[in-house]
Amino acid sequence: xxxxxxxxxxxxxVTSPSGSVKNILGGAATYFALAASYFTKVRIVAVVGEDFxxxxxxxxxxxxxxxxxxxxxxxxxxxxxxxxxxxxxxxxTEFTDLNVFEKFQPRIPHEYADTEFLFLANIDPTxxxxxxxEMDSVRLTGGDTMNYWxxxxxxxxxxxxxxxxxxxxxxxxxxxxxxxxxxxxxxxKVLAMGPQALVIKHGxxxxxxxxxxxxxxxxxxxxxxxxxxxxxxxxxxxxGDSFAGGFMGYIASQGEINREVLKRALFxxxxxxxxxxxxxxxxxxxxxxxxxxxxxxxxxxxxTHLE
Amino acid sequence: xxxxxxxxxxxxxVTSPSGSVKNILGGAATYFALAASYFTKVRIVAVVGEDFxxxxxxxxxxxxxxxxxxxxxxxxxxxxxxxxxxxxxxxxTEFTDLNVFEKFQPRIPHEYADTEFLFLANIDPTxxxxxxxEMDSVRLTGGDTMNYWxxxxxxxxxxxxxxxxxxxxxxxxxxxxxxxxxxxxxxxKVLAMGPQALVIKHGxxxxxxxxxxxxxxxxxxxxxxxxxxxxxxxxxxxxGDSFAGGFMGYIASQGEINREVLKRALFxxxxxxxxxxxxxxxxxxxxxxxxxxxxxxxxxxxxTHLE
Numbered sequence: 300x301x302x303x304x305x306x307x308x309x310x311x312x313v314t315s316p317s318g319s320v321k322n323i324l325g326g327a328a329t330y331f332a333l334a335a336s337y338f339t340k341v342r343i344v345a346v347v348g349e350d351f352x353x354x355x356x357x358x359x360x361x362x363x364x365x366x367x368x369x370x371x372x373x374x375x376x377x378x379x380x381x382x383x384x385x386x387x388x389x390x391x392t393e394f395t396d397l398n399v400f401e402k403f404q405p406r407i408p409h410e411y412a413d414t415e416f417l418f419l420a421n422i423d424p425t426x427x428x429x430x431x432x433e434m435d436s437v438r439l440t441g442g443d444t445m446n447y448w449x450x451x452x453x454x455x456x457x458x459x460x461x462x463x464x465x466x467x468x469x470x471x472x473x474x475x476x477x478x479x480x481x482x483x484x485x486x487x488k489v490l491a492m493g494p495q496a497l498v499i500k501h502g503x504x505x506x507x508x509x510x511x512x513x514x515x516x517x518x519x520x521x522x523x524x525x526x527x528x529x530x531x532x533x534x535x536x537x538x539g540d541s542f543a544g545g546f547m548g549y550i551a552s553q554g555e556i557n558r559e560v561l562k563r564a565l566f567x568x569x570x571x572x573x574x575x576x577x578x579x580x581x582x583x584x585x586x587x588x589x590x591x592x593x594x595x596x597x598x599x600x601x602x603t604h605l606e
Numbered sequence: 607x608x609x610x611x612x613x614x615x616x617x618x619x620v621t622s623p624s625g626s627v628k629n630i631l632g633g634a635a636t637y638f639a640l641a642a643s644y645f646t647k648v649r650i651v652a653v654v655g656e657d658f659x660x661x662x663x664x665x666x667x668x669x670x671x672x673x674x675x676x677x678x679x680x681x682x683x684x685x686x687x688x689x690x691x692x693x694x695x696x697x698x699t700e701f702t703d704l705n706v707f708e709k710f711q712p713r714i715p716h717e718y719a720d721t722e723f724l725f726l727a728n729i730d731p732t733x734x735x736x737x738x739x740e741m742d743s744v745r746l747t748g749g750d751t752m753n754y755w756x757x758x759x760x761x762x763x764x765x766x767x768x769x770x771x772x773x774x775x776x777x778x779x780x781x782x783x784x785x786x787x788x789x790x791x792x793x794x795k796v797l798a799m800g801p802q803a804l805v806i807k808h809g810x811x812x813x814x815x816x817x818x819x820x821x822x823x824x825x826x827x828x829x830x831x832x833x834x835x836x837x838x839x840x841x842x843x844x845x846g847d848s849f850a851g852g853f854m855g856y857i858a859s860q861g862e863i864n865r866e867v868l869k870r871a872l873f874x875x876x877x878x879x880x881x882x883x884x885x886x887x888x889x890x891x892x893x894x895x896x897x898x899x900x901x902x903x904x905x906x907x908x909x910t911h912l913e
Contacts, residue, residue, distance in 0.1 A: 353848065449872070451690070481837055481838060482810070484837055486835075522909060522912050525812075528814065528816075530790050559912075560621065598827075602829060603830050603831065603832065604912070605907055606866055
């Protein structure tokens with residue numbers, strides 16, 4: 300099954316303890332699409348500017364990503380600059396130039412009308428909802444958000460959460476939406492707002508999936524996947540989007556949704572996140588094989604597997 | 607096999623978002639001994655004051671803990687006050703009255719001379735080393751330390767690390783000893799200082815064990831155990847010592863050390879830590895059954911187990 304991602308494509312400047320890069324291809328939709336492309340066919344809806352060259356688009360098309368939803372607008376592509384020098388776990392934003400992204404109005408090409416799996420990357424919740432409501436064919440919607448929307452547009456976000464089947468956010472975002480410091484309690488509160496499942500991304504500690512009672516018929520026990528201890532995290536940018544790409548991409552590749560598929564998806568999410576951070580930008584995600592991915596899946600499995 | 611713990615017995619005042627308690631029995635050796643007592647025979651060496659009443663000692667003896675190494679000195683027992691109101695993950699120390707603990711000189715009763723498993727809880731590294739060197743019968747030594755010693759007595763600590771087979775500390779302590787922000791790199795540096803294995807306690811995210819090449823013949827791949835998401839952490843005090851008690855207690859109960867034993871020990875550590883935080887002080891650790899412990903072990907196992 301193919302999966303559609305709607306979100307940002309950007310050019311990033313990144314500084315980390317491992318060095319500094321400028322103008323590298325980034326954006327949530329880019330990381331997601333590349334990570335998911337190792338599992339299934341991927342379609343993308345995003346907006347880029349005149350500085351988005353054919354070689355940038357080839358990064359996507361080389362991986363079989365359908366770019367018919369990539370809109371070109373006069374002006375520059377979204378640009379973001381961030382630094383991880385003080386804290387590898389949280390970017391300090393140096394600048395955000397929204398450029399053509401400021402007026403992004405996702406338009407779904409008619410060729411995408413049969414999409415069954417949808418991922419709404421971190422954009423304005425009102426746009427997320429509009430995309431979802433436009434697509435009758437969608438069976439499963441994953442979504443992301445961030446503190447900016449949690450604080451600025453809580454009502455709109457609450458409406459969008461009713462349309463999202465699996466929400467993927469981090470610890471701080473869960474606590475922030477629920478106003479509760481206890482992660483399991485906060486998880487239940489978020490699930491009561493709409494999603495059937497909530498994936499909490501713990502960064503270097505892995506991720507936990509919580510289920511609403513009765514969701515997907517998989518039971519209500521949470522499940523946790525570890526993250527691989529990585530010697531040198533070069534660039535954490537896009538780790539969460541790569542996680543989402545592995546997670547959603549694997550689910551879309553399986554077609555049916557059951558507990559074992561969701562558990563494996565959580566592991567594949569961790570695997571793709573762990574690859575992403577090993578190089579700056581999307582470099583590592585551009586140069587993988589499914590064999591390397593499955594080998595690391597086995598390492599993750601062994602990491603917590605009791606006889 | 608019986609295990610000996612050397613460390614502090616204390617009376618604690620604790621404030622957390624769940625409430626406030628005063629003068630409750632605590633101390634690293636107390637938490638460790640109670641947690642380990644569900645797996646094996648436990649011996650304790652510690653010092654208490656005149657305010658340590660028979661009912662306090664009974665908390666230990668009721669669990670079969672051998673208290674012949676409990677020394678009574680004129681004066682008051684060690685007292686500690688801490689608050690978790692702002693941060694459940696780190697205590698804010700309100701006061702520390704060392705009292706009789708200030709001049710603690712561990713004396714090993716001759717009845718303990720056949721001890722094969724030893725745990726050196728967090729005390730002055732010089733005392734830790736002296737205890738270890740005095741005990742010829744010991745086959746395996748576990749140990750803990752804290753930032754106070756890492757910064758104040760790094761040389762003495764380095765000597766002690768040569769005598770410890772398995773060091774159990776948290777993320778911040780590992781980074782602090784190794785002067786390295788990367789956990790796997792820091793782990794290798796700590797292992798190069800002496801221990802054959804390093805258990806890094808991640809709090810609510812579980813724990814990872816790293817092995818020195820060739821150690822215990824178990825391979826050099828790390829292993830990770832999850833922690834159970836707990837709805838309400840009432841009192842995090844002693845969670846790390848309870849973890850150590852479950853971990854070392856299970857190892858001592860098995861006699862032989864292999865990879866599967868160490869992996870299960872890591873899970874049992876997490877189980878005992880998760881019980882400890884459910885009530886103030888040692889209350890939960892005082893009222894458990896091995897059946898409850900094994901049931902939670904299964905929950906932990908299911909939490910990360912792929913078919």
